[in-house]
Amino acid sequence: MAPGHIGQATRGTTNTNRLRRVDRWIARHPVLRRCADPLVVDLGYxxxxxxxxxxxxRLRRSRSDVDVLGLEIDPARVARAREQLAAVRAGKSVFSPDARVSFDRGGFEVPIAGDRRPAVIRAFNVLRQYDEDDVAAAWTRMAGRLAPDGMLVEGTCxxxxxxxxxIEVGPDAVPRTLTLSLRLAGLDSPAVAAERLPKALIHRNVPGEGVHDLLADLEREWVRAAPASSFGPVQRWRAALESLSSRGLDLGPRSRWRLGELTVPWARVAPN
Known part of the structure; x- marks a missing residue:
């Protein structure tokens, strides 16, 4: 652990467009659209x-005044990111030279100068390397830094x-929802999501647990909806979700289904 910072350096895997699905979800979320101060933290980039x-x-399309702060524990990574940002400022990249982005050192304590509190903290592929028992404490530390109406988005891909x-987590460190987002083109089975569940759930995909039931139900309806595949994977996915929804399962906004996405209340998948 770095002195003064809480956590471990991430494994460092960073691919272009890797986080596009969660970014677009955040961009549409009421928390970002309605917050007074659109400060967003990319923790462990x-x-x-x-x-x-x-x-x-992606977020500036919803909030032109968004500020993004990238935090990493490893000082070499911060230096590298700042070099990249200098190239952006010089117009030597695909990003806008006026991008409202900065980089600094930090971990789960989420250090921010002044009195600002982030509306959103995105911590992706960070807790995957921790033990399940470490998750609650990490959530509590990060959520404790949020604005009163903010959210922590913690997940993997x-x-x-x-x-x-x-998982969307509130400022009280209580999880609210779980979202699955899959590329439908070429999808053989939605059960592939089991391999990339957040740390709080990845070991809970066993009989008797809510997340196991959700994935089993989704897979069952995906198989039943096979005839709809002649109209394309989106229609097959929508048919599967329509069947689940008809049985009373809350799967989130229908407008998001076409993106290969569903969102369920945390109570549906909370570990026993």
Whole structure:
């Protein structure tokens, strides 16, 4: 652990567009759209600052006044990200030279100068390397830094961002929802999400647990909806979700279904 900072350096895997699914979800979320101060933290961005730059580019379409702060424990990574940002400022990248992005050292304590508190903290592929018993304390530390109406988005994804899952956590460190987001083109089975569940749930995909039931139900309806695949994977996915919804399962906004996304209340998947 770095002196003065809480946590461990992430493994550092950073690929362009890896976090596009969660970024677009945050961009549409009422927390960002309605907050008084749109400060967003990219916690544990990895070996490159590209995820923070991409996050700002996507969020500014919803909030032109968004500020993104990338935090990493490893000082070499902070230095590298600042070099990247200098190239952005000089117009030598695909990002806007006026991108409202900065980089600093920090961990779960989320250090921010002054009295500002982030509306959103995105911590992706960070807790995956920790033990399940460490999750609650990390949530509490990060959530304690949020604005009163803010949210922590904690999750994981595969290396190229085709399979993503995340948990929305409130300022009280209580989880609110679980979201699954899958690239539908070429999807063989939605059960692939099990491999990328957040740390709080990845060991809970066993009979008797809510997340296991959710994935089993989703897989069952996906198989039943196979005839709809002749109209494309989106129609098959929507047919599967329509069937689940007809049985009273809350799957989040229907407008998001076409993106290969569903969101369920935390009570549906909370560990026993």
């Amino acid at each position: 990895g070996a490159s600052g590209v995820t923070a730059l991409e996050l700002e580019a 595969d290396e190229i961002g085709r399979v993503s899952t995340w």
